[in-house]
Amino acid sequence: MKETDLYEPCKTLLESQGFEVKAEILKTDITAIKDNYIVIVELKTTISLKLIYQAIDRQRIADKVYVALPKKVIGSRRGSAKDFMNLLKRLEIGLIAVGTHAEVIIETFGFDLKKSINSSKKQKEKLIKEFSLRKSQSNIGGTSGKVMTHYKERVIEVAKYLYLSGEKSPKEITLYTGIKDVPNILTKNYYKWFVRVSRGIYTLTDVGRSEMEPYFLDDMIYE
Structure with a gap:
């Protein structure tokens, strides 16, 4: 079982409790929010000290934290598994077992060290902002490497418009997409998708066109 295999059962469990669930928000495997109450779930296939850290x-930054592990790992009779569960209880970290479905094995009552939470207020606000702005559900919890971010979503919208329209000015792109930081996106050019063909006019590079082609080959319609 891979970490990504744990994602859907955990997502289903949280959604059944009324949470909105998204993956890979600021390096968290799963973030779920309901009425500004934040639950974070870390997905792992083995017990390790790194998971505790x-x-x-x-x-x-969360009101409640769980770790999710395959049911067969949690069901081990070895002393290490029992010690691990006792440690989670002491640290007020919940435990979710994942087999054909996900179930809570250890419940928590939240992390109550207000000083720690207050010291991370900006990071918590950043998490909520990224969660609320993220539109794509393409991420899968436990993924290693590249993930979809709100910034990349905006870059893709700009690139898709240029793919269809050819050469446009930042103003024209902004008017069509509603994205306010188009000039910054074009100037930063993080993914090397854009090129200035003349003063104030941009189009896609060959790399940009190749990156956008799958969106249209799959009959995705730009609105």
């Missing part, structure tokens, strides 16, 4: 770090 990650969960403790997430407590700084």
Whole structure:
């Protein structure tokens, strides 16, 4: 079982409790929010000290933190598994077992060290902002490497418009897409998708066109 295999069962569990769920928000595997109450779930296939470190770090910005593991790992009779569960209880970190479905094995009552939370207020606000602005559901929790961010979503919208329209000015792109930071996106050109063909006029590079082609080959319609 891979970490990504744990994602859908955990997502279903949280959604059944009324949470809105998204993956890979500021390096969290799963973030779920309901009425500004934040739950974070870290996905792993093995028990490790690194997992504990990650969960403790997430407590700084979440109201409740769980770790999710395959059911067969949790069901081990070895002393290490039992010690791990006792440690989670002491640290007020919840545990979710994942088999054909996900279920909570250890419940928590939230991390109550207000000083720690207050010291991470900006990071928590950043998490909520990225969560609320993210439109794509293409991310899968537990993914390694590239993930979709709100910034990349905006860059893709600009590139898709240029793919269809050819050469346009930042003003024209802004009017069509509603994206306010188009000039910054074109100037930064993080993904090397854009090129200025004349003063104030931009189009796609060959790299940009090749990156956009799948959106239209799959009959995706730009609105």
